[in-house]
Amino acid sequence: MSRKVGIVTVLAAIAVFAMAGTAFAAGDPSTTITGKAGGADASIAVNLLWIVLGAVLVIFMQAGFALVETGFCRAKHAAHVVSTNFAVFGLGFVAFFLIGFPIMFSNFSYAGYFGLDTALSPDRLIGFGDWTFLWGRTGFGLSGAAYSAPVAAFFLYMVAFMDTTATIPTGSMAERWKWKSFVGWGLFCGAIYYPIFGGWTWGGGWLSQLGNNVGLGFGYVDFAGSGVVHAVGGIAALTGAIVLGPRLGKYGANKKPRALAGHNIPMAMLGTFILLFGWFGFNAASTFAATDVRFAVVAVNTAIAAAFGAVIAMFYVMKRMGKPDPGMMANGMLAGLVAITAPCAFVQPWAAALIGAIAAVVVVESCMFWERKGIDDPVGAISVHGVCGIFGVLCVGIFSDGRYGAGWNLTTSGSAAKATGITGILYDFDLGLKQLGSQAIGALVIIFVMGGLSFGFFKLQNKLTKGGIRSSEADEIAGLDRPEMGVLAYDNIQVREIDVVGLDPADDKVLATGGDSPDPTLGR
Amino acid sequence: MSRKVGIVTVLAAIAVFAMAGTAFAAGDPSTTITGKAGGADASIAVNLLWIVLGAVLVIFMQAGFALVETGFCRAKHAAHVVSTNFAVFGLGFVAFFLIGFPIMFSNFSYAGYFGLDTALSPDRLIGFGDWTFLWGRTGFGLSGAAYSAPVAAFFLYMVAFMDTTATIPTGSMAERWKWKSFVGWGLFCGAIYYPIFGGWTWGGGWLSQLGNNVGLGFGYVDFAGSGVVHAVGGIAALTGAIVLGPRLGKYGANKKPRALAGHNIPMAMLGTFILLFGWFGFNAASTFAATDVRFAVVAVNTAIAAAFGAVIAMFYVMKRMGKPDPGMMANGMLAGLVAITAPCAFVQPWAAALIGAIAAVVVVESCMFWERKGIDDPVGAISVHGVCGIFGVLCVGIFSDGRYGAGWNLTTSGSAAKATGITGILYDFDLGLKQLGSQAIGALVIIFVMGGLSFGFFKLQNKLTKGGIRSSEADEIAGLDRPEMGVLAYDNIQVREIDVVGLDPADDKVLATGGDSPDPTLGR
Amino acid sequence: MSRKVGIVTVLAAIAVFAMAGTAFAAGDPSTTITGKAGGADASIAVNLLWIVLGAVLVIFMQAGFALVETGFCRAKHAAHVVSTNFAVFGLGFVAFFLIGFPIMFSNFSYAGYFGLDTALSPDRLIGFGDWTFLWGRTGFGLSGAAYSAPVAAFFLYMVAFMDTTATIPTGSMAERWKWKSFVGWGLFCGAIYYPIFGGWTWGGGWLSQLGNNVGLGFGYVDFAGSGVVHAVGGIAALTGAIVLGPRLGKYGANKKPRALAGHNIPMAMLGTFILLFGWFGFNAASTFAATDVRFAVVAVNTAIAAAFGAVIAMFYVMKRMGKPDPGMMANGMLAGLVAITAPCAFVQPWAAALIGAIAAVVVVESCMFWERKGIDDPVGAISVHGVCGIFGVLCVGIFSDGRYGAGWNLTTSGSAAKATGITGILYDFDLGLKQLGSQAIGALVIIFVMGGLSFGFFKLQNKLTKGGIRSSEADEIAGLDRPEMGVLAYDNIQVREIDVVGLDPADDKVLATGGDSPDPTLGR
16 A cells, blocks of 8 residues: 555656646736736625635535534444545545546636636547537646636635535445545545536536537536535445445344444534535535525525425424434435535425425435345435435426526527526426436436446455455454554543444344443554 | 324425415516526625525524533433434424514515515504504515515525524423423424514514604614524523423432533533634624625624623632633623624624623523522523523613614604614713613513513423423433433443432432443333 | 732723723714615625634634644543633633734724725834834724724734634643633733734734845735744744643653543544634635635635645555554644645645645654654644744745735835735745745744743743642643533543553553543532
8 A cells, every 4th residue: 555655645746746837837817816906896706705605615514524424423433434534525635636627627617707707728538529528628736727716716616516425425335444445435536436427517518418419408407416416426325335235233134224323413413514504605605606696595495405304304203213313303404405406596495395305205215225225324325415316406307497597508409598597397397398307317327327437436446455445344343443543533431332243143133242442552 | 293293294285385386376576586697786795695694604503502502411311402402493494484484574674785675565464553563474485575585595594593592492491301392392483482572673563663653762772682582582491491390300408409510511612612603693794784894893892792701701700619610611602692692783892892791790690590599401591591681682772882773773753863873871871761761671571571472382382291391200310312312312432320319319419320321222 | 819810800891991981082083884874885895794704714713723622632631621722712812802902903004905994003112213013002902993894804803813823832731731820821822922923924013024124025924824823823832831841641761752642533623624614714814805816716725735734644644654643634634724824825726735745744743753852742733833834934935926915015125026926936036035034034033032932921920820830740630620620521421541640651551540530529
């Protein structure tokens, strides 16, 4: 590994210095930054501010994911789980900065709002006729023309979205994932995995042009990323969990699942609140403009779906299981948030309420479905992000009321050309059906193409890594903290081992051994 | 209960679909949203942005309340306490969205700042002559004319305030409140309780018109809700704690109180910092406009009161008890914040310092007063929000310097008509006395009307609920986590029971039994 | 002590009432606040909003420091550590409000952006010819002309920066610092210590005029405070740690250091994320204007340095020690953030990446250096803030690309007069060398002058305090929570004592006694 570390470091250093080279070139006017001498127009200022603040809110969501996932896992793995969530921010970021961003966005522009009026590059890397599969000609490391305030703001917002995708599998794969294998995922996601589907939909690639090219409504529409971010991350979470297999002790006799309770409910609840907080940046700043006042409707739809998701999940779980499971309440809110993320700008408040409510029921049933199927997902990431993400993608084609989004995806042909906004089947059946078609294609691409890509990645990595990408049995039983991270999460706190290994498999109950955790001084 | 759950679900579904019905009606121009085609004026954009960001900050305060209350409670109830704080966000929200918001605000408008230039409805539901007691003709579920960006932003800000009120009793009633009874409170507060006093003061109701109608200054003035939010929540916290009675073991012989120490001081401190953070949205965004630059003075006054509150509480407690109790430091900061919330826009920095300092002393003495009186408030919510809220309401009539707030409450008659702003007795004794009169009326209405309403609600609920709204003694001794929530807060962490039940009542000390917490696998 | 408390209280009361006196004086037009009657220009509104939001983000960083420091310390001191971080916010704030702010800033103005177009006072307190050493003629307690929206916003931003400095030594001095001695530091830092160097650099004092007065580039340039805030705090952290000496048990035979593991890694990680979140306010809002769109470049440079810092620290530690120590990952991110804080506005993204990467290596080596040297810093504050702060100061003179900052420090003479922005040696060797000279002078002043001042303060306080500023040995062994704060951090949670006292000094391992923590009821 240390050789690989060296290689990565050297490659990164080369990249950085290559960019430095371009930076010393004679003054390119496109890199001029408006400084103090001339203040910007107030509209551009407030729009840039909104994008940057939105990015900051989304970046803070990393803390939310870290707490939700760590709280729902067991204490003996807590330093490992929280550290994967911490490290993935940087790993994905570095890869997206060096490679992923231009692949996804070098042809992106958005005239009239925050200064990104022309694309970094008009060319594409891979494409055929009307179909573009890879952008990426300029902007690596934000060098050259990418050194400007509008690109900086846009990059910051977009890298934060990528990191959300990158962190989703750390939940489903928790408690049994080797650190070094996780590191590989973080780099792969930021450099390649996320930018591919992202470029197809938000970068102007082929999925976004299904309206212009084959007349399917406005093409694939995903306002803030139920699909691009959440389902794309969720499908990786699913394939990763499949490759790893369930945790030791998760299943008893006849594959009957056992509950392996999380170790800190208040931590998970705080994480959920942080995610709610950050989600307003995620969704509402996706207008890229405060002067597009639709952001206020987006914000309120986001809150409505979150509230209905949490409340309906609570009532549903109380009815189904008798008690208001805190984990399901939290996942209900997150499910509502994931599902509203694609349609949030296009639907009315009543629809946001309904979408949140449905997502809450979906997430509860989905969690139990995967558990029954032998897929062990310690935090419910597959259901929250994957399943509810797909649901959100489809909602665009159902609930959109036609009041917002005229000209979306630069669509100028077909029935969409005459529409005043994205329209779902409830408001115009014909146009809505075409829109739903685009949405369904997007969903299928996520499931099969991105699912295949991530499954292939984990499988290949599993083959190439000595001993595979799963931790050793001894490490998993001891807890990954000491063997993988070198420290315990809670060095001075008494941790009670919940030992489910070596039990009679016919016993579906988890037994506490009652013993203390291992001597904290071991291994120092 | 499951029948009641079903009824609630069906009612909510009917409401949502009723709104959906209005949504399919032919295009009402009032619902047109400015979209990408035409960008908004930069002033309106920045003002809407400030309101939405303010709302987001206030929503994040829910996390702060959750952590403060959970940290100050005992570990065996921690999942229950944090879950009430989590769930109340959604419960209050759904009720306010469906019912409460239009009751409070359907006649509200605020021309010239963020686009809410005309009210949703000019009519009222209940009122006599100049006196309005209930608004609420349109805007249920943000349907119809309420589907617009300015209303969306305003709703989001206001629902966040309501949720603050709703969460206050979860503190004073912690560790002994049945989950299902708590659910009833959440819905009642969002639908009815909060909107009543809110409509009287911020919706243009009778308390706000005491200036125009009976010449009492500018009528009841409460900039960001020392009264509307905090005291209204605090009085419910008091009445709820009375109805529940003190926790088992709280009082020994001769009703001498015992300290039942909280289980996580860092958690409570983090919660306090989150509340401070969110409070800037709470107070400073209450200008509803960034172009009203007074928001900067509001922000600094808020910080000053918080800082002086924390510092003076620390010195006062060191002097009174010998050690700087962390709980009292935190409550001192919160006391300063609550007290400055009503006057924050109208007073000078020196006054903010003084208000924060006084509130710090008040909260320490108040906590001990209620404890002596046999009212058990595990986190000090009654003192922080109730007592210091009332103090803040009165401060408006004392410290306001007359420099801001001309025309407040649309007051056009009496001496206020000539005043350049809200004025307290320190700056103009006559006008100030009238203003103080309005403030005192508001305070009395909170104490007696809202106090009576909440007391009646809890008493009635206690009567109608089988076994009352208080948890069973067995559940309370075991900790509410397993019996009420189905999970432990800290499943893998060793929790030490501090057993105060069954002790010799003459013994004022709390004894640790030294035993472990119950087998975490029980009840799975 | 109680006498001292009384004196402080009386002095503060006198100060507040003195300000009140000025407040009742006849209307001074300079105190007029733009209210609702006339809305502000949208540009001023958005700029003021950015400053206030930036301040709010920086204030929230206090929570981040509290969690990082508490998480990296041991459980038996956790209530003490978190409380110092909590209390220092108020202590520093009150002192800065009453005394420090005008000393630092009463001559500051910044025309054209947010309304602070003229200084509070054109005069200075102490200065000779072109060299100013102390401002401070007006604005105490924000009274008089300082009662205005622009000053309020500016004060709020600046008080938050001061509090960051104040809280840095609470890390290096943790687990052995008497509460009352800490209180003295908080007041000293806010009133005197921080404002001195701050005034020299940001208030227009002599260091900022090294360009105009002796031709050294633009004078000392420190965009957001690698030096002013972090290194100034870090040098106090170093001198304080020296005066206190290492914790009991930190060093075994031959002064060989022992690892005293922190008690809560997830807490420290959350704190790091909160710091990252707040740092965007720290750096990007230091433009004092959203209309200066360079803030977007600042934000992205900040994120890049943080990401590279975390990633390179991880790889470096994996290579050096075999495992990705979570503490070092967190400190790597913080090191990148500290180092980019001074140059963030002047450098290109590739340079931000390189600066973050170098800082990561520096912080790892520095932590081990100080530990070897016998300086015990439980959280790495000296290395993160002190060493990387100095490094950041020097980076301005190396990496600045000359594209931003024309006229900085009001420099009108020398080669800087013709430069289009701050320029480092990589872009123009001559001008860069002069700039680097100014930066080096600033760094030396921090190390020797501020270091001497803080060392003198702690030494003097140590002499004047009965028993010195260090806690008694008994308290330190028992944990400071009960003796100093009167409560335990985790009253119901089993804490395992890691006992390193009384061991054979030849034994370099830390042993767990295996015993429970002391009876939590002792001392009630």
